[in-house]
Amino acid sequence: MQIKNKEWVLEEVKMRKVEFIRLWFTDILGFLKSFAITVEGLEAALEEGVGFDGSSIEGFARIEESDMIAMPDPSTFSLMPSSSNQLGVMAKMFCDILKPDGNPYAEDPRYVLKKNLKRASDIGYTFYVGPELEYFYFQSSQVPPQGLDKGGYFDLTPRDVASDFRRETVLTLKNMNIEVECSHHEVAPSQHEIDLKYTDALNMADNTMTARLMIKEIALKNNLYATFMPKPLFGENGSGMHIHQSLFKDKANVFFDSQDEWHLSKIAKRYIAGLLRHASEFTLITNQWVNSYKRLVPGYEAPTYLSWALKNRSDLIRVPLYKPDKETATRVELRSPDPACNPYLSFAVTLSAGLEGIEKEYDIVEPVKTNVYKMSGEERKKKGIGQLPENLWQAIKVAEESVWLKETLGEPLFFKLIENKRIEWENYRSRVTSYELEQYLPIL
DSSP states (O other): OOOOOHHHHHHHHHHHTEEEEEEEEEOTTOOEEEEEEEGGGHHHHHHHOEEEEGGGSTTSOOGGGOEEEEEEOGGGOEEOOOOTTOOSEEEEEEEEEEOTTSOBOTTOHHHHHHHHHHHHHTTTOEEEEEEEEEEEEESOSOSSOOBSOOOOTTOOTTTOTTHHHHHHHHHHHHHTTOOEEEEEEOSSTTEEEEEEOOEEHHHHHHHHHHHHHHHHHHHHHTTOEEEOOSOOSTTSOOOOOOEEEEEEETTEETTBOTTSTTSBOHHHHHHHHHHHHHHHHHHHHHSOSTTHHHHSSTTSSOOOBSOEESSOTTSSEEOOOOOTTOGGGOOEEEOOOOTTSOHHHHHHHHHHHHHHHHHTTOOOOOOOOSOGGGSOHHHHHHTTOOBOOSSHHHHHHHHHTOHHHHHHHOHHHHHHHHHHHHHHHHHHHTOOOHHHHHHHTTTO
16 A cells, blocks of 8 residues: 655656645534635645644634644645646645644644643554535525435436436545545435545544545535535435444454354443433534534434444344354444534444443343334333433533543533533524514414
8 A cells, every 4th residue: 555655745746746735624613614725735735834824713712822833744645636627736735733832732633632632542453434414405595495306215317316416416525535435315305425434533534534625516516505514404314424333452353252143242231321421522523513503303213312223224233234254344334323423423422432342341131022112101210211411502502511522522622622612502593583473473
């Protein structure tokens, strides 16, 4: 495998006649930030990084300590797709954010993920993830949204008119060295899914950010609008980002145990127990928007209860059935996250929760074998099945009481995120909605 270091990048840029390089990083909410440098400034950027003002980036430095350095990661180099009106060949690299003294910036989401990955690697584990990105194609960003089709799950043309756009996206990602497992039409009208092939969590977080941008850019190129809004349509399924995850030691999947009735090792069971125990605390990260909780309601294939199962897709955690000679595919699927999350922070908190379960030897409950939504409240209580936060305010209140989450994210980022989400909730809470006007104005 080719090692992508500084020397390789400089040679590749020369051979490919690259003229501009986009440097990418994310704010705490997972919005991609970018600025471009010319090829003449690349060597210096790879050696020293590029300075920028961090005071205008959400969750970054205060104005009195605004100097930041974006340090390109050569391993993330790839060419950008060209367009008909593009001047010059363009490439991109993700950056780590540093303080002026060269130390990592604690509020950089990429650093938070790397910090938690080190915790895993220190005990011999590599964390692999594979997200399923669901999204909608609409005719524009205008309200109310207008869909493209009435297709359903796995539908093909002519009802699935966006299949060509998905195909173009998949090919574009492939050219950027991002492997796609599969793509298809999802359950709701105009809803689609692209599943990224599993890899280590840091690369996958970068790949997720790239994929979201490419999906949107290709839609715009075709005079459409792609959105990762969790619940854009009332009465239809929302968009999730199910995260398939596993731990490897060397080349062995430590979640697999051939002697267990579920083919799950003790490590896997404790990992699941960690996810279940801390899910309510990390929901603010995996489901960070007011709209996220319009998806997390019964009846639309999105989980609301803290349960796990081997088959049922309504539970928070699903363990896909073991197939003979497929030990490496043993994994845990977390079904609550949505595609509008920050993937760096979401992967960090899910890993941290699982490691808590392993290190502190949490006990796992029995898997749910019946539909948890058909149980009475008393039945769920007897089985110890709790519930996810029902709205953003509940998620904030649970998160801000969590010592574990504060340690996972680091105090500076933790408090800035809580502050940001409190402002969002207050803005939403005080807003008069169209529902209220339609329901109450004619009668009150």
